[in-house]
Amino acid sequence: MILWFLKDRKFYVKEAVKKLTKAIKWRKDFNVAELTEEAVKDVAQTGKAYVHDFLDIYGRPVLMVVASKHFPEAQDPKDDERLCVFLVEKALSMLPTGKEQMVVIVDLRGFGTENADLKYLTFLFDVFYYYYPKRLGEVLFVDAPFVFKPIWQIAKPLLKSYASLVAFGWI
Known part of the structure; x- marks a missing residue:
C-alpha cells in the first residue's frame, strides 16, 4: 500500500506519509474492512455498477458503471x-x-440530467486521488450524450492531470 503513495508523491517520503496517514484514517472511519457484498446488496441490485468477471486486454480489472441507473x-x-x-x-x-x-468503463447510454450528481463526482475524485492513488489506469466514457458535455467541462479542471486518464468512445 505504501508504494502507491510513494509513487503518487514521486517518492517524496514526507508527502507520501502525510497522504497515507490520511488514507488510513479514512479507511478506519469509513469502515472499509467491514464492507461486504451483503452490506451493499440493495444498492448493487440496481445494476448501476459492478466489477466485470474478466480482465481487460492489459490484464486490469474492469469496473463497469451504468450511469443511467444512478438516481x-x-x-x-x-x-x-x-x-x-x-x-x-x-x-x-x-x-x-x-x-x-484498474480500468473504469462508464456507460452513458440513456444518461440524462436526472442522473447527474456533482456531489458524487467529488466523492469519486477524493476516493481515487486521496485514498487509492495510482490505482486508476484509465476511465472510458461510452456514448456520452450532449447533456454530458457541460458536466465534463465542470469536472475536467478539477481532475487536473488525472483528466488525461479519460477517453471517450462510441458504440
Whole structure:
C-alpha cells in the first residue's frame, strides 16, 4: 500500500506519509474492512455498477458503471459511496501479480440530467486521488450524450492531470 503513495508523491517520503496517514484514517472511519457484498446488496441490485468477471486486454480489472441507473434524488448517497468503495476494493483484489491499476468503463447510454450528481463526482475524485492513488489506469466514457458535455467541462479542471486518464468512445 505504501508504494502507491510513494509513487503518487514521486517518492517524496514526507508527502507520501502525510497522504497515507490520511488514507488510513479514512479507511478506519469509513469502515472499509467491514464492507461486504451483503452490506451493499440493495444498492448493487440496481445494476448501476459492478466489477466485470474478466480482465481487460492489459490484464486490469474492469469496473463497469451504468450511469443511467444512478438516481441521486431517489437513493441514499452513503449507500452509493459504500458500493463504490466496495467495488474498488473488489477490483483491486482481482489484480494479477505485476499489475497495479484498474480500468473504469462508464456507460452513458440513456444518461440524462436526472442522473447527474456533482456531489458524487467529488466523492469519486477524493476516493481515487486521496485514498487509492495510482490505482486508476484509465476511465472510458461510452456514448456520452450532449447533456454530458457541460458536466465534463465542470469536472475536467478539477481532475487536473488525472483528466488525461479519460477517453471517450462510441458504440
